[in-house]
């Protein structure tokens with residue numbers, strides 16, 4: 001065996017009821033390399049990581065760390081840490097109720113001589129740890145008061161603050177914007193230079209090509225291959241992940257542009273001087289029926305806030321909304337839903353999945369709320385819709401009755417998207433709908449958005465990925481510093497045009 005190999009996993013098997021999540025998977029990690037683990041939603045990436053860290057017990061196979069075989073039957077996450085493995089899991093597993101500093105030092109608080117927690121030192125060390133990822137926040141505040149992006153950065157800061165040989169990052173960048181990703185990459189490159197090996201999971205291909213040295217591809221729980229980054233061009237990587245070639249996307253852009261002539265259509269929604277102090281400055285917006293309107297701006301620019309006011313997820317303090325030629329007069333989201341709106345929120349964990357309900361129940365919630373809680377949807381109807389959306393969104397689940405928490409992250413996201421599509425709304429707001437979704441399905445969802453709009457649905461689309469916005473929207477509304485600063489018609493707009501506008505130059 002080469003002596004620069006830190007970790008080998010051979011023939012790993014993992015079975016969940018009804019699913020062979022991993023089938024004889026191999027994985028080799030070398031010292032000082034960043035190794036991407038790639039595959040579609042449900043391919044087995046997170047499971048392989050959890051087998052390695054001892055969260056799951058494997059059914060078969062061997063794991064060697066620095067050439068030493070581990071008696072893996074009773075391995076626990078603590079033991080993994082002792083063996084020099086530090087992990088950022090896909091679902092942020094921090095505690096929102098305790099302070100940022102406590103989260104960073106959980107189970108390893110600095111102590112005073114008499115054994116009490118040394119708060120002063122802990123807070124100072126937490127600040128130092130956060131500085132390494134470029135974050136300067138009040139570490140004594142409860143973590144839950146911060147945005148998902150900041151929570152993600154805190155999880156990363158905690159993981160890299162622990163001395164480790166292997167650092168595992170499972171979709172650490174899903175909520176981050178470009179500048180934060182850049183900071184993370186700087187940190188990764190420094191760790192790499194000091195000999196740490198990094199396993200990196202992401203659905204952003206450009207990030208893989210920017211920071212990784214090697215790629216291992218999984219498909220359907222099976223090992224497809226291991227490649228050096230230089231020998232596997234993007235298209236080939238995607239083909240390996242999907243098991244077939246990818247569609248050409250240029251046609252999608254064309255359809256969306258062809259129907260750019262949306263101006264003479266009726267207006268479905270018109271907001272005038274809508275605003276809320278501390279959330280977003282008063283803005284006007286008019287949206288046409290059948291239009292796809294994008295909201296763009298940096299993280300914290302007010303994209304989600306604007307959408308939340310329209311839907312009444314947050315109550316506006318001023319201004320009014322006319323929806324379908326009537327005053328909307330909503331006091332809570334349920335009023336907006338009843339009038340034909342739907343809203344897929346950004347924060348899947350907080351506002352999305354109900355972990356202990358099945359896929360079917362999670363899919364039905366919004367429709368059930370709209371028809372009224374006392375008029376239970378007939379089971380035959382529920383089953384029919386569930387089947388239809390599982391197929392349409394390619395949700396990978398053992399059965400419709402499987403608990404949603406047993407699905408992979410990306411498949412949970414698809415269920416939440418399905419929940420709102422099922423209500424067949426007239427006005428649908430999608431806040432980062434493709435976050436955590438693999439490349440293949442992502443294109444399917446973009447196509448779906450364009451098709452639904454062609455059939456008359458009006459869609460508000462928020463995404464940090466400018467490229468996917470340009471493929472789908474008719475118009476872009478640009479935000480900066482919690483203020484709407486302009487609009488752009490999507491007439492051959494380039495990424496560069498949008499970036500300039502975001503920077504304040506509409």
Ligand SMILES: Nc1ncnc2c1ncn2[C@@H]1O[C@H](COP(=O)(O)OP(=O)(O)OP(=O)(O)O)[C@@H](O)[C@H]1O
Pocket residue numbers: 016017019020021039040041042043044045046047048090396397398405406407408409410411436438
């Ligand atoms: N706790 C569990 N119980 C039952 N099945 C599970 C459990 N965890 C994962 N699975 C199943 O194992 C398979 C692999 O899931 P995994 O989470 O490893 O996928 P992934 O590659 O990380 O996908 P994603 O990109 O969506 O995060 C899926 O079919 C999933 O439903």
Ligand SMILES: [Mg+2]
Pocket residue numbers: 045046047090170408409410
């Ligand atoms: Mg995963």
